[in-house]
Amino acid sequence: MFEDLVNVQKLQGMLNNARTDIPKQNNKMVCAIYFLYNKKNEVIYVGKSNNLALRLCQHRCGKATTKDIYKEIAYSTYIEVESASWRTCLEGLFIQYLQPKGNGEVKNKRKSSKSLSVHNVREIKTSLMTGEPPKFIAEKYGVALDTIHKISSGTTWKGIYVEGFDEWVNLPQRIKQLNSRNYNAA
Structure with missing residues (x-):
């Protein structure tokens, strides 16, 4: 299914061309997605950051969400991506x-037992718009309730389009704005 939706050769090409010259902290902040490797040249973590040098330092010191694997980190590579929404999409x-x-261990620590596919996220967004309770959706997909809340607020999986979802996410904010305008007009 994943290979039907995504050009895997392009992803592999991007990964093969990822940079290894990690920027120093005193240079400009680099926005990127990054890959942490072990000594066997296996990618053991994928992340995103708007301050790459700082984030990699946190991983190497065991002060990030990868505390269980930080001793395995041998080296890292990255792909510069300025757009926050593209970073989120590419990371996913x-x-x-x-x-x-x-990435799997981090999810399991948060009581999430599986990764979500693009198809799952589309289904979750549709279920949220139809009023299905988040707790029920979390149980259905075997993920943490927090994951569903982040999807419903639009803070994660922004790059996965479902017609009407962006409007649905922004509806409470627009209602608040309209109410404040009506209150101020009175």
């Missing part, structure tokens, strides 16, 4: 494609 695609153990 690479996690789905590579299935790195570090």
Whole structure:
């Protein structure tokens, strides 16, 4: 299914061309998706950051969500991506494609037993718009309730389009704005 939706050769090409020259902290902040490797040259974690040097330092010191694997980190590579929404989208695609153990362990610690596919996220967004309770959706897909809340607020999986979802996410904010305008007009 994943290979039907995504050009795997392009993802592999991007990964093969990822940069290894990690920027120093005193340079400009680099926005990127990054890959942490073990000594066997296996990707053990995929992440994103708007300050790459700082984030990699946190991983190497064991101060990030990868505490269980930080001792395995041998080296890292990255792909510069300025757009935050593209970073989120690409991070999700690479996690789905590579299935790195570090990303899975992080999810399991959060009581999430499986990764979500693009198809799952589309179904979840549709279920949320139809009023299905988040707790029920979380149980149905075997993920943490927090994962469903992040999807419903639009903070994760932004790159997965479902018609009407962006409007649905922004509806409470628009109602609040309209109410404040009506209140101020009175």
